Amino acid sequence: MTHTVRHMNVTHRTVVAGSGSVGSPTVxxxxxxxxxxxxxxxxxxxxxxxxxxxxxxxxxxxxxxxxxxxxxxxxxxxxxxxxxxxxxxxxxxxxxxxxxxxxxxxxxxxxxxxxxxxxxxxxxxxxxxxxxxxxxxxxxVPFVYRFHPMIREMRERLAAGEAGFLSTISGGYLQDWLSESTDDDWRVDAELGGPSRAFADIGSHWCDLMEFVTGDRIARLSAQTVVVHERRDTTTEDVATVHFTTVSGVVGTLLVSQVAAGRKNRLHIEVSGTETSFGFDQEDPERLWVGRRKGNLMLLRDPDTLSAPAARYSRLPAGHSQGYQDCFDAFVADTYRAIRGEECADGLPTFADGLRAVRITDAVLRSAADGGEWTEVLP
CATH class of the missing domain: 3.40.50.720 (NAD(P)-binding Rossmann-like Domain)
Incomplete structure (x- = not known):
C-alpha cells in the first residue's frame, strides 16, 4: 500500500484554556x-x-x-x-x-x-x-503518572538535593480486577497481551515513574513472578516482586499485583533520604508526604505554593481534586504542542522511554525464569 505524508491542517479554532493554544492548528x-x-x-x-x-x-x-x-x-x-x-x-x-x-x-x-x-x-x-x-x-507513550503535579513537586525537590543521600526506594502497584479465579480479559492471553501481564501492564508504570522522579536508573534486578489463577493455557503472571539496584547504587524493592483484593489502582512510591523522605500515592494524588526526623509534613496541591514545574500542571485551584484523566489530558496536550512545533515542558515520555520499559520487563522475565538470579538491565 502506498501512503502519502500528510501535513498539519491549517484550520484554526479556539480551544479550552490550559489544554492547547488559542488559534493553534487543530490536530x-x-x-x-x-x-x-x-x-x-x-x-x-x-x-x-x-x-x-x-x-x-x-x-x-x-x-x-x-x-x-x-x-x-x-x-x-x-x-x-x-x-x-x-x-x-x-x-x-x-x-x-x-x-x-x-x-x-x-x-x-x-x-x-x-x-x-x-x-x-x-x-x-x-x-x-x-x-x-x-x-x-x-x-x-502514555506514562501519564508523570503528569501528577505532586510527582513534579517530588522531582523538583529531589533534584534540589533536599533528600540528602538517597538510601532506599520502595513501593508498589496493586490492583484487584483479576483477584477472582473467574475474572478474565484478553490481557491474560500471552498471544494477545504478550509474555508479561502484571509487570508489563502496571509494573512498567512504577519503574518509569521511579526513574523519572529520581533521575536514576535501574541497573540490576532480581525478580520473582507468581501465577495465582490458571485461567488459560497461556496464562501470564498475576504477581511480580523485584529487588533492584540503581546506577548510583541505591537499593529498592517493588511489589506488583493484579490480585490484591480491595486495591483498585494503588501506585505508591517512597524515596528515602538521610535528610528528607518523600512519598506519593496515586489514590491520594492531592498530597505529597515529606518525612523528616524532627517532624513530617503533608504538602497539598496548591498552585500558589508549588514549584513552577508542578504548578504548570495544577489546572484547578487548591481543594478541587485532580486525578487520572487530568494527567492524561496534560500528556496529550503536551504531545500535541510538540506536534504543532510549540514549546512544552520537559518530561514528555517518548518511544525511547517505551523501549526502556520493554527492556526492564525483559530483565524481570529473565530473572524470574532463572530463579531470581541478578540480571543486568540494558540501558
Whole structure:
C-alpha cells in the first residue's frame, strides 16, 4: 500500500484554556480501539483542542458503534483502510498489545505521528525498531503518572538535593480486577497481551515513574513472578516482586499485583533520604508526604505554593481534586504542542522511554525464569 505524508491542517479554532493554544492548528486524530483506553484517549484529544476524525475497529460489524462511542467523525473496518483514506496528523494506538508494533509501523510509514499505549511492543527488537522508525516524528507513550503535579513537586525537590543521600526506594502497584479465579480479559492471553501481564501492564508504570522522579536508573534486578489463577493455557503472571539496584547504587524493592483484593489502582512510591523522605500515592494524588526526623509534613496541591514545574500542571485551584484523566489530558496536550512545533515542558515520555520499559520487563522475565538470579538491565 502506498501512503502519502500528510501535513498539519491549517484550520484554526479556539480551544479550552490550559489544554492547547488559542488559534493553534487543530490536530486531526484517529484512534485504533474503542475500549476503555480508546475512550480515555478520545476525551483527552477533545480537551487538547484536537478532533477525533476517525476510529478503526477490529470488526466491521462494530465500526459504527466504535465511531459513536468515541465521538469520531468516521469509522473504518481496519487500520489499513483508515491510513489510506483518512486525513490525520496523529494515530492513537489503543489496540491489544500484540498488534502495537505492526499498527505503529504502518502509521509511521504513512507519515503520521503516533501515541502508542504501553507496552510499545511485546519484544525488545520490535520496540527498538520502532524507536528508529519514529525519527523525525513525535512518538510518545502514555506514562501519564508523570503528569501528577505532586510527582513534579517530588522531582523538583529531589533534584534540589533536599533528600540528602538517597538510601532506599520502595513501593508498589496493586490492583484487584483479576483477584477472582473467574475474572478474565484478553490481557491474560500471552498471544494477545504478550509474555508479561502484571509487570508489563502496571509494573512498567512504577519503574518509569521511579526513574523519572529520581533521575536514576535501574541497573540490576532480581525478580520473582507468581501465577495465582490458571485461567488459560497461556496464562501470564498475576504477581511480580523485584529487588533492584540503581546506577548510583541505591537499593529498592517493588511489589506488583493484579490480585490484591480491595486495591483498585494503588501506585505508591517512597524515596528515602538521610535528610528528607518523600512519598506519593496515586489514590491520594492531592498530597505529597515529606518525612523528616524532627517532624513530617503533608504538602497539598496548591498552585500558589508549588514549584513552577508542578504548578504548570495544577489546572484547578487548591481543594478541587485532580486525578487520572487530568494527567492524561496534560500528556496529550503536551504531545500535541510538540506536534504543532510549540514549546512544552520537559518530561514528555517518548518511544525511547517505551523501549526502556520493554527492556526492564525483559530483565524481570529473565530473572524470574532463572530463579531470581541478578540480571543486568540494558540501558
Amino acid at each position: 486531526r486524530a484517529a484512534v485504533v480501539g474503542a475500549g476503555f483506553m480508546g475512550r480515555v484517549h478520545a476525551e483527552s484529544v477533545r480537551r487538547a483542542g484536537g478532533a477525533v476524525v476517525a476510529v478503526a475497529s477490529s470488526s466491521p460489524f462494530t465500526v459504527e458503534a466504535a465511531a459513536e462511542t468515541l465521538g469520531a467523525d468516521q469509522g473504518y473496518p481496519s487500520v489499513e483502510v483508515l491510513l489510506s483514506d483518512a486525513e490525520i496528523d496523529v494515530l492513537h494506538v489503543c489496540a491489544p498489545n500484540a498488534v502495537h508494533a505492526s499498527v505503529t509501523r504502518a502509521a509511521l510509514a504513512a507519515g503520521v505521528h503516533v501515541i502508542c499505549e504501553k507496552p510499545l511492543a511485546t519484544g525488545e527488537d520490535d520496540a527498538a525498531a520502532l524507536v528508529a522508525a519514529a525519527a523525525g516524528k513525535i512518538a510518545t
